[in-house]
Amino acid sequence: MSDTIQFDDFLKVDVRVGTIVAAEPYPEARKPAYKLTVDFGPEIGTRRSSAQITVHYAPETLVGKQVLGVVNFPPKQIGKFRSECLVLGVPDAEGAVVLVRPDLAVPNGGRLY
Template structure:
């Protein structure tokens, strides 16, 4: 079984509530060739109190930077920032692997106001 096939340990609902997953709209995207693995630098607008946050995402197989602005995505907004090379990633943009293990972004099926929390 690969790590993505393994079922995680059971957690309580209170543990789930600790992970703050919000919808945001990508407002900027540019290549990040300096990253160890091919990536795209994103600026995502979560509106309200969260505002705009940066993220480095390894999504180059399915996405081009110029096609991403305006797309809504889900991201974890309450992890500590993480240094990715010379870039500080402030949120974890969420995706799932396709059949080849390449990242496919997760987003709502309808337009949602920025900052909407997953529940």
């Protein structure tokens, strides 16, 4: 278990809902991954992310899915790709990533509290 934090610490992490508008293979990545473009609504706009989610998802099945992502981390260079957000997931029993997503459609840009 992690150390206890204050609610203000939690609020520093800006987690928003967005819709995947593009997904493509990222064959240059060291571990199998996709390049995602996620629309986080008019306030934030679109952000790109590299996601190691190839076990459970094909690129064509990702477009249109809503996901949760951290939008206030600094951009990270991953090989030749610049990742601008962190799409959230949890490991399944074998360690493969399963996306964290709302079970009902919600407006893009909505913040997790």
